[in-house]
Amino acid sequence: NAGVTQTPKFRVLKTGQSMTLLCAQDMNHEYMYWYRQDPGMGLRLIHYSVGEGTTAKGEVPDGYNVSRLKKQNFLLGLESAAPSQTSVYFCASSGDRGQPQHFGDGTRLSIL
Amino acid sequence: AQSVTQLGSHVSVSEGALVLLRCNYSSSVPPYLFWYVQYPNQGLQLLLKYTSAATLVKGINGFEAEFKKSETSFHLTKPSAHMSDAAEYFCAVRSYYGGSQGNLIFGKGTKLSVKP
Numbered sequence: 001n002a003g004v005t006q007t008p009k010f011r012v013l014k015t016g017q018s019m020t021l022l023c024a025q026d027m028n029h030e031y032m033y034w035y036r037q038d039p040g041m042g043l044r045l046i047h048y049s050v051g052e053g054t055t056a057k058g059e060v061p062d063g064y065n066v067s068r069l070k071k072q073n074f075l076l077g078l079e080s081a082a083p084s085q086t087s088v089y090f091c092a093s094s095g096d097r098g099q100p101q102h103f104g105d106g107t108r109l110s111i112l
Numbered sequence: 113a114q115s116v117t118q119l120g121s122h123v124s125v126s127e128g129a130l131v132l133l134r135c136n137y138s139s140s141v142p143p144y145l146f147w148y149v150q151y152p153n154q155g156l157q158l159l160l161k162y163t164s165a166a167t168l169v170k171g172i173n174g175f176e177a178e179f180k181k182s183e184t185s186f187h188l189t190k191p192s193a194h195m196s197d198a199a200e201y202f203c204a205v206r207s208y209y210g211g212s213q214g215n216l217i218f219g220k221g222t223k224l225s226v227k228p
Contacts, residue, residue, distance in 0.1 A: 100158045
């Protein structure tokens with residue numbers, strides 16, 4: 001019963017490097033989300049998807065790109081990492097808008 | 113636009129004491145409201161949800177929340193705290209506006225400490 005799986009769990013990057021975070025869900029959910037969590041800020045939505053092949057910007061999209069080529073996967077890319085992107089990133093999925101979202105365990109990303 | 117305010121970034125209670133975590137929301141339409149819990153180094157887990165049915169909502173681990181429209185509140189309570197309740201708690205409201213319709217808007221979280 002995997003639910004939402006995020007890889008990698010930890011990563012350290014140097015400024016300017018690029019990387020991709022992978023989110024996979026096995027619940028056949030249409031909606032998927034990427035959040036970042038910073039101390040005292042709660043969770044802020046980066047990008048989201050309402051179905052395979054679709055993506056949309058959230059509250060803090062700058063510096064990130066996403067793709068949803070397959071229904072079960074949602075990728076988050078950092079084109080040129082900056083120290084301000086040091087954060088914990090969470091992926092979530094839901095069967096419908098407004099339904100509870102199921103979260104992965106997060107990716108802890110440090111950018112030096 | 114909708115918003116969520118959680119009063120108190122840190123709450124400390126003794127084991128066995130009442131837990132009260134406060135959440136106020138702003139919404140011009142009947143809201144869908146959620147409480148999530150996050151244990152250290154884990155993702156968020158749903159505690160309970162309000163979707164315009166009963167105003168008193170019971171969740172997992174003995175938690176419950178009461179929707180009060182007149183006070184625009186959705187406070188989370190538990191009669192007797194356990195050490196295992198130490199975690200961070202997030203209140204969230206469903207967004208109804210614009211292209212983000214249906215997304216969740218989260219409060220900034222309340223970290224609960226339980227003293228033995």
